[in-house]
Every structure is written in structure tokens, then in C-alpha cells.
Amino acid sequence: MRKRIIILLTATCVFTGCSKKNDTKDIPDPVAAILTFPAQNSACTTGTVISSTQSTIVFTWNSASNADSYEIDIKNLLTGTISTQTITTNQYTATLLRDTPYSWYIVSKSSSSAVTAKSDVWKFYNAGVGTVSHPPFPADNLSPTFGQSVTGSTVNLTWTASDPDNDIAGYDVYFGTNSTPAISKSNITAQFVNGVTVTPGTTYYWKVITKDAAGNTSDSGTFQFSAK
Template sequence: MKKYIYILFICILAAGCRKKGGPGPAPGAAILIAPAKDLPCFTGTVVSQTESSVAFSWNAAGNASAYTLTIKNLLTATESTQETTTPNATVTLLRNTPYSWHVKSKASRNTIVVDSEVWKFYNAGAGITTYAPFPAELLTPTFGQLFDNGTTKVNLTWKGSAVDNNITGYIVYFGPKANPDVFRERTTDSFVNDVTVSSNTTYYWRVVSIDANGNISDSGISNFYVK
């Protein structure tokens, strides 16, 4: 009798293990389709003088059961998210405004979340024929980065882009004030190397991009600290 009870216990335990199983396969990265990268978006449906409804789409990612669409207003840095189980979504956005967007893929039986590329676009506005550059991406130092005591030089790097690919220069603002002064004017480089810094100081910096039509955009302020 004990033998049969033991066998029954083993069978129940094995069934439980099969039921739990291991994690499922990780999702793949979504391949973005629209709105197109670094271009104006003219396909939105106008809902008011200031807003239009924009359709987002991407290729379905392998093993993905759900997606999170994240859209960022590049002028205000405000982000919005939308959950969906399909590779598309429609969102109402401000017109004549630059945005970035990306998609996170999620699987039902795996905790791994996979990010797509990040794309930028301009949501078109009425009568607009030229668009300001996208706000520059401040790459290094990263926001809030801490540098060791004794650091005397840092390199500032950023990335600029525009729908017309017509950026003619940048103005770099840098210093220990929260509203920094002009540090480098009308440089065509996307870096400033060997910037002198001192210990126990917070530094602030931003970059203004200028295009051939005189349009400008502001990266917004970033900061870092030298111990």
C-alpha cells in the first residue's frame, strides 16, 4: 500500500512541475514602420487647429503578446504611453511639434522586455513648409552624472538632426549657473572636448541647433556634478 501511495505522490509532483514549466521565449524587438524616421508626418487626421490623430504602426515582434508605445514631446519632454496587444495604435498629438517614439515588446510567460529603436518625427502643422531641427540629444555627460574628485576635464557630446538635414551650427551653453552662459558659439562640431571643470561643483549645459532657414531648437538643460 505504501508503495502505491509513494508512486501516486511522485505522479502528482511531476504533474505539478509540468504545469508550472519554465519561462516562455523572450519577445523580439518591434520593427518601427510609421510615422517615418526623421520626417514630417502629413498623414494625421486633423481634429482641431492644434491637434491631429496620428496612426503608429510596427511589425509584430516574435513571441510578443503585448506592446507599450511610448511617445515623447521633444519640446516639453513630456511622455505618454499606450498599452496594446496589436502592432498599431492611434494617438492624438499636437500639430507642428517634434516627437520621438519607441515600442516595448512583452511576452506572456517571460519577464524580459525588449525595446525597439527610437525614431523622431515632426507632426505636421497647417501651412508649415520648413521645420526647426529636432532638439539635440545630449549624450555625454549623462544627466546627473557624477565625476570623481580630481576630474579636471570633461568632453561634451551631443547629436543633432533635422528633417531637411540642414543644420548649420550649434550654440553651446555651459557653466555652474542653472541658466548657463554661452560657452561656444556657432560650432559645426557635435562635441566640445577638454572642458575645464572644478571639484565640488554642479555644471549645467544645453545646446541650441540652428538650420539654414534660421530655425532653432533647444535641447533643454542637463547637468552633472564633479565631487
């Protein structure tokens, strides 16, 4: 009888696995939010005016799947100052300087996952008093990337730029080995300069001044790369 009981127990272990049941479920990661307002490359005129220099703007985005909180990052494109806040709703009211360009993005987060998801980065211009023409947004470098080491004796400088009024007229490109580079090309309309000669073992600096039809300008800030 004892032998039969042992055999039955053994058989039960075979069919049930004789192991702790794994009830752990896969935890879904949050997905990137879809931005809605302020719109990409827009001039924002719908904020609430606080003073001649400040207004409030309500940022909105679509709720992201599997996210229970959001980090909003708002960058002043003139000063480089970044404001970061964490909220649990899909909107946020910020006090911003008027007559100033900004960029913003959302990071979706979940208390159940260490993974986060970043949205697209959008730019907008917070309109000022009686503004009828807006400066271009500062250009973003595409290549070389900041701090990149490049090989070869020449390099192609490429960038992207936009303007709330869609009236970009041209670019001045500054390039050199000094951290405040001298002008290299002026009034070009392409968003690239190809075949720029470089010397191995040298660090280079460059920037782009974007100009529009109304005479407004914006400075990209200085980018850096090295040749090896």
C-alpha cells in the same frame, strides 16, 4: 518473493529517477519591435487633420516575437510630456499637436514573462499648416550623461542632433555652474566641445541650441553632471 519485488522496484527507481518528471518548459522572452511609421527623423504630413492645432497619426510597427501586448510611449519634445498606452495590436492611433516634434518607442511585453524589450527611439515632426521648413529636433546629450559624476580636470561635451530637412547650420552651447547657464560657444558645427575645464566638487549645467539654415532653432533642455 517479497525480496524480489523490492529489488525490482529499486531497479525501476534507478532507471526512472524515482522523481517527479520536470515538464516545465523554458518561456521565451519577448523581442524588441521594429518601428515602421512615423519614420525616423521625418516630417509627418499624412495624418488626419482634426483642427488647425491637432491631427491624428497611426503609429505602426512589426509584430514582435513572443509578445502579446505592447506599450507605446510618445513624448512631446517641446514640453517633455509623455503619453503611455498599452495595446494588443501592432498599431495605435494618437491625437497629436501639429507643428510639434515628437519621439516614440515600443515596449514588447508577454503575459508569460516578466522580461520586456524596448525598441529603438524614433523622432518625427508632426507637420503644421503650410509648413515648408521644420525646426531641428532637440539635441540629445551623449556625454556626460545626465547626473553623471566625472573625474579629472577637463571634460568633453558631446551630443547628437538631427533635422527633418537635413539643414542643420550650427550649434550654440551653454555651460556653467548656474542652472540657467550662459552661452559658452556659438555657431560651432561640430557635435562636441572638448577640453572644458571643471573643478572637483562642483555641479555643472549645459545645453545645446540647434540652428538650421532657415533660422529655426530648438533647445535641448538643460543637462547636468558633477565633477569629483
